[in-house]
Amino acid sequence: MPKEYDAIIIGAGPAGSTCAAFLGQKGHKVLLVDKEKFPRDKTCGDAISGSLKTQEALNLTPLVKKKTxxxxxxxxxxxxxxxxxxxxxxxxxxxCRRQIYDNLIFEKAKQHVDVLQEFTVTDLVMEGKYVRGIKGKTYKGVEVEIKGNVVVGADGAHSIVARKTGSINTDxxxxxxxxxxxxxxxxxxxxxxxxxxxxxxxxxxxxxxxxxxxxxxxxxxxxxxxxxxxxxxxxxxxxxxxxxxxxxxxxxxxxxxxxxxxxxxxxxVGSTRRNAHGNGYILLGDAAGLIDPFTGEGISNAMQSGQIAAKWIEEAINANNFSEGFLEQYEDNVWNVLGHKLEMSYKMQKLGRRKFLVNLVVNKVHKNQDIRDTLRTMLDSTEERKNLTSKMFYLKLLFS
Missing domain, CATH: 3.30.9.10 (D-Amino Acid Oxidase, subunit A, domain 2)
Known part of the structure:
Protein backbone atom coordinates (compact mmCIF):
# COMPACT_ATOMS: atom_id res chain seq x y z
CA MET A 1 0.00 0.00 0.00
CA PRO A 2 1.50 3.37 -1.02
CA LYS A 3 2.22 5.99 1.65
CA GLU A 4 -0.02 8.39 -0.23
CA TYR A 5 -2.69 8.03 -2.91
CA ASP A 6 -3.74 10.28 -5.74
CA ALA A 7 -7.34 9.68 -4.63
CA ILE A 8 -9.07 7.93 -1.75
CA ILE A 9 -12.65 6.97 -2.57
CA ILE A 10 -15.05 6.22 0.28
CA GLY A 11 -17.92 4.00 -0.84
CA ALA A 12 -17.71 1.28 -3.49
CA GLY A 13 -21.23 1.61 -4.86
CA PRO A 14 -21.94 2.70 -8.45
CA ALA A 15 -20.53 6.23 -7.99
CA GLY A 16 -17.35 5.27 -6.15
CA SER A 17 -16.52 2.17 -8.16
CA THR A 18 -17.15 3.99 -11.45
CA CYS A 19 -14.82 6.79 -10.42
CA ALA A 20 -12.21 4.28 -9.24
CA ALA A 21 -12.42 2.25 -12.44
CA PHE A 22 -11.88 5.25 -14.72
CA LEU A 23 -9.01 6.62 -12.61
CA GLY A 24 -7.39 3.22 -12.20
CA GLN A 25 -7.50 2.55 -15.93
CA LYS A 26 -5.45 5.73 -16.39
CA GLY A 27 -2.78 4.42 -14.01
CA HIS A 28 -3.49 6.67 -11.03
CA LYS A 29 -2.88 5.46 -7.47
CA VAL A 30 -6.36 4.98 -6.05
CA LEU A 31 -7.67 3.46 -2.82
CA LEU A 32 -11.31 2.35 -2.75
CA VAL A 33 -12.75 1.65 0.71
CA ASP A 34 -16.14 0.38 1.85
CA LYS A 35 -17.62 -0.58 5.21
CA GLU A 36 -19.20 -3.72 3.70
CA LYS A 37 -17.80 -6.82 2.05
CA PHE A 38 -18.88 -7.32 -1.57
CA PRO A 39 -21.18 -8.60 -2.89
CA ARG A 40 -23.65 -6.89 -0.59
CA ASP A 41 -27.28 -5.80 -0.80
CA LYS A 42 -28.27 -2.14 -1.04
CA THR A 43 -31.79 -0.85 -0.52
CA CYS A 44 -32.91 0.66 -3.82
CA GLY A 45 -35.45 0.50 -6.61
CA ASP A 46 -32.79 -1.19 -8.79
CA ALA A 47 -33.65 0.65 -12.04
CA ILE A 48 -30.82 1.65 -14.39
CA SER A 49 -31.54 4.00 -17.27
CA GLY A 50 -29.52 7.11 -18.07
CA SER A 51 -26.23 5.50 -16.98
CA LEU A 52 -26.11 3.28 -20.05
CA LYS A 53 -23.40 5.38 -21.74
CA THR A 54 -21.25 5.07 -18.65
CA GLN A 55 -22.15 1.40 -18.40
CA GLU A 56 -21.06 0.92 -22.01
CA ALA A 57 -17.84 2.86 -21.43
CA LEU A 58 -16.96 0.39 -18.66
CA ASN A 59 -17.99 -2.54 -20.91
CA LEU A 60 -20.50 -3.67 -18.28
CA THR A 61 -23.52 -4.42 -20.47
CA PRO A 62 -22.35 -7.92 -21.57
CA LEU A 63 -21.68 -8.72 -17.90
CA VAL A 64 -25.14 -7.53 -16.83
CA LYS A 65 -26.76 -9.67 -19.51
CA LYS A 66 -25.08 -12.77 -18.08
CA LYS A 67 -26.59 -12.12 -14.64
CA THR A 68 -30.18 -12.16 -13.39
CA CYS A 96 -30.87 -5.44 -11.71
CA ARG A 97 -30.58 -6.12 -8.00
CA ARG A 98 -27.91 -3.96 -6.43
CA GLN A 99 -26.22 -6.98 -4.90
CA ILE A 100 -25.48 -8.09 -8.45
CA TYR A 101 -25.03 -4.79 -10.29
CA ASP A 102 -22.83 -3.03 -7.74
CA ASN A 103 -20.56 -6.05 -7.53
CA LEU A 104 -20.00 -6.00 -11.30
CA ILE A 105 -18.77 -2.39 -11.15
CA PHE A 106 -16.77 -3.10 -8.00
CA GLU A 107 -14.99 -6.05 -9.64
CA LYS A 108 -14.22 -3.85 -12.64
CA ALA A 109 -12.64 -1.22 -10.36
CA LYS A 110 -10.83 -3.84 -8.30
CA GLN A 111 -8.75 -4.79 -11.35
CA HIS A 112 -7.08 -1.38 -11.32
CA VAL A 113 -7.06 0.00 -7.75
CA ASP A 114 -6.28 -0.95 -4.15
CA VAL A 115 -9.32 -2.00 -2.14
CA LEU A 116 -10.13 -2.09 1.58
CA GLN A 117 -13.39 -3.85 2.41
CA GLU A 118 -15.03 -3.95 5.84
CA PHE A 119 -13.23 -0.69 6.58
CA THR A 120 -15.05 1.92 8.66
CA VAL A 121 -14.02 5.54 8.08
CA THR A 122 -14.17 7.40 11.40
CA ASP A 123 -12.74 10.80 10.49
CA LEU A 124 -10.98 12.89 7.89
CA VAL A 125 -7.32 13.90 8.02
CA MET A 126 -7.05 17.68 7.85
CA GLU A 127 -4.01 19.79 7.01
CA GLY A 128 -4.96 23.40 7.53
CA LYS A 129 -8.15 23.96 5.52
CA TYR A 130 -7.56 20.93 3.28
CA VAL A 131 -8.88 17.40 3.55
CA ARG A 132 -5.77 15.25 3.14
CA GLY A 133 -6.85 11.72 3.94
CA ILE A 134 -8.93 9.44 6.12
CA LYS A 135 -8.82 7.75 9.51
CA GLY A 136 -10.58 4.46 10.07
CA LYS A 137 -10.66 0.93 11.43
CA THR A 138 -10.14 -2.36 9.68
CA TYR A 139 -12.47 -5.30 10.31
CA LYS A 140 -9.92 -6.45 12.92
CA GLY A 141 -10.23 -3.16 14.78
CA VAL A 142 -6.83 -1.84 13.72
CA GLU A 143 -6.80 1.96 13.50
CA VAL A 144 -5.35 3.31 10.26
CA GLU A 145 -4.55 6.74 8.83
CA ILE A 146 -4.15 7.03 5.06
CA LYS A 147 -3.14 10.12 3.09
CA GLY A 148 -4.44 11.18 -0.31
CA ASN A 149 -4.44 14.26 -2.53
CA VAL A 150 -8.21 14.19 -2.84
CA VAL A 151 -10.86 12.38 -0.80
CA VAL A 152 -13.98 11.34 -2.69
CA GLY A 153 -17.21 10.97 -0.72
CA ALA A 154 -19.25 8.33 -2.53
CA ASP A 155 -20.69 7.02 0.70
CA GLY A 156 -24.37 7.71 0.27
CA ALA A 157 -27.04 9.83 1.89
CA HIS A 158 -25.30 9.84 5.29
CA SER A 159 -21.82 10.50 3.88
CA ILE A 160 -19.14 11.02 6.52
CA VAL A 161 -17.31 13.32 4.09
CA ALA A 162 -20.41 15.50 3.72
CA ARG A 163 -21.00 15.50 7.48
CA LYS A 164 -17.42 16.29 8.47
CA THR A 165 -17.10 19.10 5.91
CA GLY A 166 -20.48 20.68 6.70
CA SER A 167 -21.88 19.80 3.27
CA ILE A 168 -24.74 17.61 4.50
CA ASN A 169 -28.24 18.79 3.57
CA THR A 170 -31.27 16.97 4.97
CA ASP A 171 -33.95 19.47 3.96
CA VAL A 269 -32.83 14.25 -4.39
CA GLY A 270 -31.53 16.74 -6.93
CA SER A 271 -34.39 19.20 -6.58
CA THR A 272 -31.87 21.58 -5.03
CA ARG A 273 -28.16 21.98 -5.67
CA ARG A 274 -26.09 20.80 -2.72
CA ASN A 275 -22.46 21.71 -2.17
CA ALA A 276 -20.34 18.84 -3.53
CA HIS A 277 -16.76 20.09 -3.31
CA GLY A 278 -14.20 21.83 -1.14
CA ASN A 279 -10.48 21.94 -0.46
CA GLY A 280 -9.26 18.41 -1.07
CA TYR A 281 -12.62 16.69 -1.42
CA ILE A 282 -15.59 16.10 -3.71
CA LEU A 283 -18.93 14.31 -3.30
CA LEU A 284 -20.55 11.90 -5.77
CA GLY A 285 -23.93 10.28 -6.31
CA ASP A 286 -26.29 10.17 -3.34
CA ALA A 287 -23.72 11.97 -1.17
CA ALA A 288 -24.04 14.90 -3.60
CA GLY A 289 -27.86 14.67 -3.69
CA LEU A 290 -28.12 13.65 -7.36
CA ILE A 291 -31.11 11.30 -7.18
CA ASP A 292 -33.89 11.94 -9.71
CA PRO A 293 -36.68 13.81 -7.86
CA PHE A 294 -39.45 12.24 -9.96
CA THR A 295 -38.49 8.58 -10.32
CA GLY A 296 -36.20 8.26 -7.29
CA GLU A 297 -33.61 6.57 -9.51
CA GLY A 298 -30.04 7.33 -8.47
CA ILE A 299 -27.79 4.75 -10.11
CA SER A 300 -27.46 6.47 -13.48
CA ASN A 301 -26.66 9.91 -12.07
CA ALA A 302 -24.26 8.36 -9.56
CA MET A 303 -22.31 6.63 -12.33
CA GLN A 304 -22.23 9.75 -14.47
CA SER A 305 -20.97 11.80 -11.52
CA GLY A 306 -18.27 9.15 -10.97
CA GLN A 307 -17.12 9.40 -14.57
CA ILE A 308 -17.07 13.21 -14.44
CA ALA A 309 -15.22 13.12 -11.11
CA ALA A 310 -12.50 10.90 -12.57
CA LYS A 311 -11.93 13.46 -15.32
CA TRP A 312 -11.54 16.37 -12.90
CA ILE A 313 -9.44 14.44 -10.39
CA GLU A 314 -7.04 13.68 -13.23
CA GLU A 315 -7.04 17.38 -14.15
CA ALA A 316 -6.33 18.27 -10.51
CA ILE A 317 -3.46 15.75 -10.36
CA ASN A 318 -1.93 17.15 -13.54
CA ALA A 319 -2.28 20.71 -12.25
CA ASN A 320 -1.26 19.73 -8.69
CA ASN A 321 -4.22 21.81 -7.56
CA PHE A 322 -6.79 20.34 -5.18
CA SER A 323 -8.26 23.63 -4.02
CA GLU A 324 -11.93 24.41 -3.61
CA GLY A 325 -11.73 26.77 -6.56
CA PHE A 326 -10.24 24.16 -8.88
CA LEU A 327 -12.56 21.33 -7.80
CA GLU A 328 -15.57 23.58 -8.29
CA GLN A 329 -15.16 22.75 -11.97
CA TYR A 330 -16.22 19.17 -11.16
CA GLU A 331 -19.45 20.30 -9.51
CA ASP A 332 -20.19 22.76 -12.33
CA ASN A 333 -19.60 19.99 -14.88
CA VAL A 334 -21.99 17.65 -13.05
CA TRP A 335 -24.74 20.25 -13.00
CA ASN A 336 -24.13 21.22 -16.62
CA VAL A 337 -24.70 17.56 -17.54
CA LEU A 338 -27.44 16.62 -15.06
CA GLY A 339 -28.88 19.90 -13.83
CA HIS A 340 -31.45 20.46 -16.56
CA LYS A 341 -32.75 16.90 -16.28
CA LEU A 342 -32.99 17.20 -12.49
CA GLU A 343 -34.82 20.52 -12.80
CA MET A 344 -37.37 19.01 -15.18
CA SER A 345 -37.78 15.95 -12.97
CA TYR A 346 -38.47 18.21 -10.00
CA LYS A 347 -41.20 19.94 -11.99
CA MET A 348 -42.63 16.54 -12.91
CA GLN A 349 -42.54 15.57 -9.23
CA LYS A 350 -44.60 18.66 -8.43
CA LEU A 351 -46.99 17.82 -11.28
CA GLY A 352 -47.43 14.33 -9.80
CA ARG A 353 -48.62 15.86 -6.54
CA ARG A 354 -51.78 17.20 -8.16
CA LYS A 355 -54.49 14.59 -8.69
CA PHE A 356 -56.33 16.72 -11.23
CA LEU A 357 -53.29 17.11 -13.48
CA VAL A 358 -52.28 13.45 -13.26
CA ASN A 359 -55.84 12.38 -14.10
CA LEU A 360 -55.98 14.87 -16.98
CA VAL A 361 -52.70 13.75 -18.56
CA VAL A 362 -53.42 10.02 -18.19
CA ASN A 363 -57.00 10.38 -19.51
CA LYS A 364 -55.88 12.28 -22.60
CA VAL A 365 -52.93 9.99 -23.31
CA HIS A 366 -55.26 7.01 -22.96
CA LYS A 367 -57.55 8.39 -25.69
CA ASN A 368 -55.16 10.16 -28.05
CA GLN A 369 -52.25 8.52 -29.92
CA ASP A 370 -50.69 11.88 -30.84
CA ILE A 371 -50.51 12.88 -27.18
CA ARG A 372 -49.14 9.44 -26.34
CA ASP A 373 -46.36 9.96 -28.91
CA THR A 374 -45.66 13.42 -27.47
CA LEU A 375 -45.33 12.01 -23.96
CA ARG A 376 -43.06 9.24 -25.23
CA THR A 377 -40.76 11.87 -26.72
CA MET A 378 -40.83 13.82 -23.45
CA LEU A 379 -39.72 10.78 -21.45
CA ASP A 380 -36.60 10.46 -23.62
CA SER A 381 -35.83 14.15 -24.17
CA THR A 382 -35.06 16.59 -21.38
CA GLU A 383 -35.68 19.47 -23.78
CA GLU A 384 -39.13 18.18 -24.76
CA ARG A 385 -39.94 17.50 -21.09
CA LYS A 386 -40.16 21.27 -20.60
CA ASN A 387 -43.59 21.06 -22.20
CA LEU A 388 -44.91 19.14 -19.18
CA THR A 389 -44.61 22.35 -17.18
CA SER A 390 -46.03 24.59 -19.91
CA LYS A 391 -49.52 26.06 -19.49
CA MET A 392 -49.99 25.77 -23.26
CA PHE A 393 -49.48 21.99 -23.04
CA TYR A 394 -52.38 21.66 -20.61
CA LEU A 395 -54.59 24.00 -22.61
CA LYS A 396 -54.02 21.73 -25.61
CA LEU A 397 -54.88 18.72 -23.46
CA LEU A 398 -58.12 20.30 -22.27
CA PHE A 399 -59.29 20.98 -25.81
CA SER A 400 -57.90 17.89 -27.54
Missing part, protein backbone atom coordinates in the same frame (compact mmCIF):
# COMPACT_ATOMS: atom_id res chain seq x y z
CA UNK A 69 -31.78 -8.93 -14.57
CA UNK A 70 -34.76 -7.55 -16.47
CA UNK A 71 -34.70 -5.54 -19.68
CA UNK A 72 -37.43 -2.91 -19.69
CA UNK A 73 -38.89 -1.34 -22.80
CA UNK A 74 -41.94 0.48 -21.43
CA UNK A 75 -43.28 2.44 -18.49
CA UNK A 76 -46.81 1.97 -17.15
CA UNK A 77 -48.49 4.86 -15.33
CA UNK A 78 -51.76 4.75 -13.45
CA UNK A 79 -53.70 7.80 -12.27
CA UNK A 80 -55.68 8.32 -9.05
CA UNK A 81 -58.89 7.73 -11.04
CA UNK A 82 -57.69 4.21 -11.95
CA UNK A 83 -56.87 4.88 -15.63
CA UNK A 84 -53.71 3.13 -16.86
CA UNK A 85 -51.42 4.07 -19.76
CA UNK A 86 -48.47 2.25 -21.31
CA UNK A 87 -45.65 4.28 -22.91
CA UNK A 88 -42.81 2.57 -24.87
CA UNK A 89 -39.22 3.71 -24.35
CA UNK A 90 -37.11 4.68 -27.33
CA UNK A 91 -34.20 2.68 -25.88
CA UNK A 92 -33.80 -0.28 -23.56
CA UNK A 93 -33.38 0.09 -19.79
CA UNK A 94 -32.30 -2.43 -17.18
CA UNK A 95 -33.39 -3.42 -13.69
CA UNK A 172 -37.24 17.49 4.17
CA UNK A 173 -38.52 19.29 1.06
CA UNK A 174 -35.65 17.81 -0.94
CA UNK A 175 -35.44 14.34 0.59
CA UNK A 176 -37.60 11.31 -0.21
CA UNK A 177 -38.39 8.53 2.24
CA UNK A 178 -39.14 5.12 0.78
CA UNK A 179 -39.69 1.47 1.60
CA UNK A 180 -39.16 -1.51 -0.69
CA UNK A 181 -39.60 -5.28 -0.73
CA UNK A 182 -39.03 -8.16 -3.15
CA UNK A 183 -41.86 -10.47 -4.19
CA UNK A 184 -41.94 -13.60 -6.32
CA UNK A 185 -44.81 -14.87 -8.49
CA UNK A 186 -46.59 -11.55 -9.03
CA UNK A 187 -49.03 -11.87 -11.93
CA UNK A 188 -48.92 -9.90 -15.18
CA UNK A 189 -45.34 -8.72 -14.83
CA UNK A 190 -44.07 -7.56 -18.22
CA UNK A 191 -41.09 -5.71 -19.68
CA UNK A 192 -42.33 -2.48 -18.08
CA UNK A 193 -41.51 -0.50 -14.99
CA UNK A 194 -44.71 0.59 -13.26
CA UNK A 195 -45.39 3.90 -11.48
CA UNK A 196 -48.80 4.13 -9.83
CA UNK A 197 -50.12 7.46 -8.54
CA UNK A 198 -52.79 6.01 -6.30
CA UNK A 199 -55.49 8.07 -4.66
CA UNK A 200 -54.49 6.89 -1.20
CA UNK A 201 -50.77 7.61 -1.69
CA UNK A 202 -50.47 10.88 -3.63
CA UNK A 203 -48.30 12.95 -3.36
CA UNK A 204 -46.24 9.76 -3.30
CA UNK A 205 -46.39 6.77 -5.63
CA UNK A 206 -46.26 2.97 -5.63
CA UNK A 207 -43.88 1.13 -7.95
CA UNK A 208 -43.39 -2.34 -9.36
CA UNK A 209 -40.10 -3.04 -11.16
CA UNK A 210 -39.25 -6.48 -12.61
CA UNK A 211 -35.79 -7.69 -11.60
CA UNK A 212 -35.71 -11.06 -13.38
CA UNK A 213 -36.11 -14.63 -12.12
CA UNK A 214 -39.86 -14.12 -11.62
CA UNK A 215 -39.20 -11.46 -8.97
CA UNK A 216 -40.19 -7.81 -8.61
CA UNK A 217 -39.00 -4.84 -6.58
CA UNK A 218 -42.05 -3.20 -4.99
CA UNK A 219 -42.21 -0.03 -2.95
CA UNK A 220 -43.61 3.36 -1.99
CA UNK A 221 -41.81 6.70 -2.00
CA UNK A 222 -42.78 10.19 -0.86
CA UNK A 223 -41.12 13.53 -0.09
CA UNK A 224 -40.31 13.63 3.64
CA UNK A 225 -42.06 16.98 4.12
CA UNK A 226 -45.30 15.46 2.77
CA UNK A 227 -44.94 12.18 4.63
CA UNK A 228 -44.74 14.01 7.96
CA UNK A 229 -48.35 15.08 7.38
CA UNK A 230 -49.59 11.50 6.96
CA UNK A 231 -51.06 9.44 9.79
CA UNK A 232 -49.87 6.07 8.49
CA UNK A 233 -46.64 4.09 8.41
CA UNK A 234 -45.08 3.55 5.01
CA UNK A 235 -44.61 -0.20 5.39
CA UNK A 236 -48.23 -0.62 6.52
CA UNK A 237 -49.45 1.40 3.54
CA UNK A 238 -47.38 -0.65 1.10
CA UNK A 239 -48.92 -3.89 2.40
CA UNK A 240 -52.38 -2.31 2.39
CA UNK A 241 -52.02 -1.37 -1.29
CA UNK A 242 -50.76 -4.85 -2.19
CA UNK A 243 -53.53 -6.64 -0.31
CA UNK A 244 -56.52 -4.36 -0.90
CA UNK A 245 -56.09 -2.14 -3.96
CA UNK A 246 -58.34 -3.20 -6.88
CA UNK A 247 -55.35 -2.78 -9.21
CA UNK A 248 -53.07 -5.14 -7.28
CA UNK A 249 -55.06 -7.46 -5.03
CA UNK A 250 -55.44 -10.17 -7.66
CA UNK A 251 -51.93 -9.70 -9.05
CA UNK A 252 -50.41 -10.38 -5.62
CA UNK A 253 -52.86 -13.13 -4.63
CA UNK A 254 -50.29 -15.91 -5.11
CA UNK A 255 -47.19 -13.78 -4.60
CA UNK A 256 -44.60 -14.59 -1.98
CA UNK A 257 -42.71 -11.93 -0.03
CA UNK A 258 -38.98 -12.63 0.06
CA UNK A 259 -38.04 -12.84 3.72
CA UNK A 260 -35.97 -9.99 5.12
CA UNK A 261 -36.35 -7.71 2.09
CA UNK A 262 -38.68 -5.07 3.57
CA UNK A 263 -36.34 -2.13 4.11
CA UNK A 264 -36.64 1.64 4.26
CA UNK A 265 -34.20 4.37 3.31
CA UNK A 266 -33.91 8.08 2.56
CA UNK A 267 -33.02 9.61 -0.79
CA UNK A 268 -31.45 13.10 -1.06
Missing amino acids: HAEVHRVVFSAPNGKVIDIPFNSVGYV PKHTITAVRAYYKNVKNVTDAIELHFLNEIIPGYFWIFPVGDNSVNVGIGMVVDDFKKKDWKMTDKMFDVIQNSPLFKERFADAKLEEGTVKGWTLP
